[in-house]
Amino acid sequence: MKIDRSLRAPGIRAQVLGLPVDCVTTGQAIERIEAMIDERVPRLVFTADASGLVLAQDDAEFRRIVERASLITPDSSGVVWALHRAGHPAQKRVSGVDLVGLLCERSADVGYRLYFLGGEPGVAETAAERLRLKYPGCNIVGARHGYFPSDSDEVVAHEVAESRPDILFVAMGMPRQEKFIARTQDIIKAPVAMGVGGSFDVFSGRTKRAPKIVQSLRLEWLWRLILNPKKFAKVKSLPRFVRLVLKSDR
DSSP states (O other), rough: OOOOSSOSSEEEEEEEEEEEEEEHHHHHHHHHHHHHHTTOOEEEEEEHHHHHHHHHOOHHHHHHHHTTTTTEOOOSSHHHHOOOOOOOTTOOOOOHHHHHHHHHHHHHHHOEEEEESSTTTTTHHHHHHHHHHSSTTTOEEEEEOOOOOOOHHHHHHEEEHHHHEEEEEESOOOHHHHHHHHHHHHHHSSEEEEEOOHHHHHTTTTOOOOHHHHHTTTTTHHHHHHGGGGHHHHHHTTTHHHHHHHHTTT
């Protein structure tokens, strides 16, 4: 596993539950990702939500991957809340869904090669097609579902590598997506690889994103739970996250 640590995002790298999180704006995150593409060294971007940081407390491999990420954005109201408590009151959420959309827009402008990997069969392909329509010229060079066993990771990685992506979006859920990236980075060699969770479901139209007012109230997690009760396993980690943050303040 070789995830380069030398690049750091502009601004401050804070700590939440003993793990790094970069205090950046969405614009700064995009600038940093574009710098990574220019440098052509395979790197990981991690979009940190509360459940992911809780998972990393109990999964040593996943924790090492997070610690070595080149950019870690605060991708939930819980992580933003923790950063505010840690002395960063101006920090706002930098979501994976927003980054995917903005990078597709940039691809249409400058030709970045994007690959969509993950989701149920047909979802990544539909998301790719809808984004091509939204951003004419968006250069999505491949799309594939994520329903394959981990012992097929290298086979799939070689398939992805043939498309020579600049950015690899992986939507398999945490920690599977980050472990796939770390284990196959030397094969795919994408300058940027980012786990994006349920983003393909949103862009394919399969899942509706919460209305702006719900997002502003920091209740998007509740919206997702109402639409998909299977998300309960993820949501139930939130009380533990709060307890751990409060405990770390003492």
